[in-house]
Amino acid sequence: MVSLLRxxxxxxxxxxxxxxxxxxxxxxxxxxxxxxxxxxQGITSGFDFLFKSTxxxxxxxxxxxxxxxPYWWYFLIGIINTLFLGSVGLILATIVGTIVGLARTSSNDxxxxxxxxxxxxxxxxxLILQVFFWYAIITHLPTPRSAHxxxxxxxxxxxxxxxxxxxxxAAFAAATLAVIAAIVLPAWLGRTSRLAQPIGQRRTIQFAAxxxxxxxxxxxxxxxxxxDTPLLDFPALQGLNLRGGLRIPPEFATLAIAIxxxxxxxxxxxxxxxxxxxxxxxxxxxxxxxLSPWRVFTLVRLPLALRAMLPILANQxxxxxxxxxxxxxxxxxxxxxxxxxxxNHSGQTLEAIGILMxxxxxxxxxxxxxxxxxxxxxxxxxxxxxG
Amino acid sequence: xxxxxxxxEPALRIENxxxxxxxxxxxxxxNLSVKRGEKIVVCGPSGSGKSTxxxxxxxxxxxxxxxxxxxxxxxxxxxxxIDEIRREVGMVFQHFNLFPHMTVLExxxxxxxxxxxxxxAQAEATARLYLEKVRIPEQAMKYPSQLxxxxxxxxxxxxxxxxxxxxxxxxxxxxALDPEMVSEVLDVMVTLASEGMTMICxxxxxxxxxxxxxxxxxxxGGDIVEEASPDEFFTSSRNxxxxxxxxxVLGH
Numbered sequence: 204m205v206s207l208l209r210x211x212x213x214x215x216x217x218x219x220x221x222x223x224x225x226x227x228x229x230x231x232x233x234x235x236x237x238x239x240x241x242x243x244q245g246i247t248s249g250f251d252f253l254f255k256s257t258x259x260x261x262x263x264x265x266x267x268x269x270x271x272x273p274y275w276w277y278f279l280i281g282i283i284n285t286l287f288l289g290s291v292g293l294i295l296a297t298i299v300g301t302i303v304g305l306a307r308t309s310s311n312d313x314x315x316x317x318x319x320x321x322x323x324x325x326x327x328x329x330l331i332l333q334v335f336f337w338y339a340i341i342t343h344l345p346t347p348r349s350a351h352x353x354x355x356x357x358x359x360x361x362x363x364x365x366x367x368x369x370x371x372x373a374a375f376a377a378a379t380l381a382v383i384a385a386i387v388l389p390a391w392l393g394r395t396s397r398l399a400q401p402i403g404q405r406r407t408i409q410f411a412a413x414x415x416x417x418x419x420x421x422x423x424x425x426x427x428x429x430x431d432t433p434l435l436d437f438p439a440l441q442g443l444n445l446r447g448g449l450r451i452p453p454e455f456a457t458l459a460i461a462i463x464x465x466x467x468x469x470x471x472x473x474x475x476x477x478x479x480x481x482x483x484x485x486x487x488x489x490x491x492x493x494l495s496p497w498r499v500f501t502l503v504r505l506p507l508a509l510r511a512m513l514p515i516l517a518n519q520x521x522x523x524x525x526x527x528x529x530x531x532x533x534x535x536x537x538x539x540x541x542x543x544x545x546x547n548h549s550g551q552t553l554e555a556i557g558i559l560m561x562x563x564x565x566x567x568x569x570x571x572x573x574x575x576x577x578x579x580x581x582x583x584x585x586x587x588x589x590g
Numbered sequence: 591x592x593x594x595x596x597x598x599e600p601a602l603r604i605e606n607x608x609x610x611x612x613x614x615x616x617x618x619x620x621n622l623s624v625k626r627g628e629k630i631v632v633c634g635p636s637g638s639g640k641s642t643x644x645x646x647x648x649x650x651x652x653x654x655x656x657x658x659x660x661x662x663x664x665x666x667x668x669x670x671x672i673d674e675i676r677r678e679v680g681m682v683f684q685h686f687n688l689f690p691h692m693t694v695l696e697x698x699x700x701x702x703x704x705x706x707x708x709x710x711a712q713a714e715a716t717a718r719l720y721l722e723k724v725r726i727p728e729q730a731m732k733y734p735s736q737l738x739x740x741x742x743x744x745x746x747x748x749x750x751x752x753x754x755x756x757x758x759x760x761x762x763x764x765x766a767l768d769p770e771m772v773s774e775v776l777d778v779m780v781t782l783a784s785e786g787m788t789m790i791c792x793x794x795x796x797x798x799x800x801x802x803x804x805x806x807x808x809x810x811g812g813d814i815v816e817e818a819s820p821d822e823f824f825t826s827s828r829n830x831x832x833x834x835x836x837x838x839v840l841g842h
Contacts (some may be wrong), residue, residue: 487650488687488746492701492753493676502700506691583690584733 237553244550252549253278259548261536263452274545281541282562288455288537289524289566292462296523299463300470307475318471325468331532333465338457338533347444355437357448363456364438367449374427378420385416454535458527466523473519477512478504510581517574521567538562599662601626601757601788602647608655609642609812616642618812619656626756629789631799631820634809635835640792643809644759647790648679661756677705680750684762686742688734694721694745695730698752706753713752720748724778740771744778751782758782760791794839800824808832 207213241248253275261268264280265287306318325333342360345351350359357364368375389409438448481504489499530537536544542559546552602624609617617639624630632640645651646658649665649672658665660675689697698717702708708716721727724744726737734742743763750758760779764772776798783789783802793799799806799820806823808816808831816829827833 482687484683484685484687485689488681488683488749489689489701491648491650491676491679491681492749493673493705494701495673498704502704503689510691581691584736 281538285538295463296466299467303471304474363451370427381420388412477508480511603659606656631803638809639812680755
């Protein structure tokens with residue numbers, strides 16, 4: 204018996220059994236307790252509530268929403284709100300992070316100091332405090348009557364008003380997709396035609412693809428334009444309120460800014476690390492070939508740094524996507540807040556949280572999958588680390 | 591402008607070159623003049639300033655004192671001069687330093703296309719010509735890390751040659767190679783030498799030095815200690831440090 208316990212394989216098997224057994228026991232106990240408690244409170248479990256109307260409103264939605272809509276529709280609204288806030292936040296955070304990260308790797312002392320100060324401040328303050336801070340600032344902006352104005356943009360305590368094309372929402376969505384295609388298509392074409400056509404021809408194809416996609420966007424906007432209106436709708440004061448343009452509510456603006464600033468400080472460090480990982484050898488070789496510092500940056504440092512950054516960046520993006528759940532702190536109806544409200548109104552706690560977890564898993568696993576694909580596609584070929 | 595004819599003017603003239611790293615005096619008033627078509631082999635113990643010296647020639651290191659003139663253009667803070675000199679001076683590094691995200695062909699085409707504004711077809715033709723010359727035309731579409739060390743170094747030589755430089759610098763081109771790959775790189779360098787390229791090579795390959803060098807330079811402690819013809823250098827050096835170094839390098 205003792206000698207059997209000293210056998211490595213037997214030991215490992217026993218540990219596995221113990222591990223799986225204890226997890227199964229915990230899950231089982233949880234289910235039993237939950238069932239008993241639910242029965243005591245007279246709550247029926249199940250997903251029938253999804254088809255009942257909610258009876259309450261959401262304050263932000265990209266889809267049409269009324270209090271008569273069923274819960275499943277609200278969940279969809281929540282997921283789309285989260286994805287929208289997440290995308291805007293991630294893009295802004297990436298821009299901020301790239302600028303600050305480059306400042307941190309710059310040879311300019313002042314830029315480095317500013318970059319470092321930025322990272323030190325915003326990385327070390329909890330996100331929720333930063334959310335409250337930006338919300339306080341935005342809600343203390345002037346009223347619509349005395350709004351700050353610049354180039355047709357209006358800054359008020361009711362949100363940021365921006366000029367917006369006079370088109371239907373479907374046309375606008377289609378045009379947005381076309382613009383995204385204009386960005387993604389050249390990159391994708393650059394990869395697939397890489398071996399077939401060296402540099403020059405590839406550029407032409409990429410340029411043509413981008414131009415075609417942008418032309419599509421312009422045509423869609425022209426067709427979808429509402430009859431007899433100017434191309435851009437400028438916000439303007441009418442009575443006590445602002446009419447026209449697009450209103451970005453303070454809650455959304457707060458979260459987008461907070462995620463951009465907070466996420467930017469982390470991404471800055473990733474960007475810095477990526478550039479540090481580029482070998483000085485490659486940079487020296489590029490310089491010795493007569494390439495200008497700018498060309499060395501765009502042709503050698505940036506492409507190599509990007510490859511070093513991408514896996515960590517994907518991780519950060521997943522993290523920031525989860526940070527959208529801060530919506531509940533300021534009352535932005537993201538997925539998490541919709542679930543919280545659902546729990547309050549319907550009492551279907553377990554089901555709603557199950558849907559919440561499944562939703563976030565789906566979002567973040569897809570995000571990770573996309574990044575893994577990109578990562579594999581641009582990974583350096585070959586198996587030696589030399590070079 | 592850099593003149594391309596080979597009238598008496600030297601390819602390279604270094605006068606009283608000083609280089610400091612902080613307080614460390616890496617180069618102590620070096621003087622060296624290299625004629626067009628001349629092949630110089632620089633050797634010396636580690637830390638003697640060999641690499642520092644040739645890296646000053648294309649401004650990968652900034653010198654702190656003295657004067658460097660390459661093909662009649664002075665190397666100073668003038669960015670235009672630096673660009674002009676880098677266009678005409680090719681360099682091969684110990685660790686190859688190929689661009690790992692570009693194919694072999696792209697590695698060779700990128701600089702002629704961007705710096706020399708060559709059309710793609712011409713750049714590709716030149717690249718294939720030089721890949722042929724370093725005997726790896728069949729690897730053009732591969733990525734650097736799919737090649738052996740010797741092949742990578744030959745690509746690096748081809749990449750430098752594609753700019754059609756007038757001077758080639760070699761900074762220990764065979765030191766990072768497995769022994770069986772050294773000769774394939776040296777063969778390419780010998781061919782290049784026989785075609786009249788001006789070459790400055792930092793290397794410890796003494797067999798190569800004996801075959802191609804017009805002049806041997808021995809450096810120690812940031813100074814040029816001895817300058818001699820290979821014959822004289824290997825057989826009858828009067829310098830104590832040179833003899834000691836040679837006995838260590840050739841000892842086995």
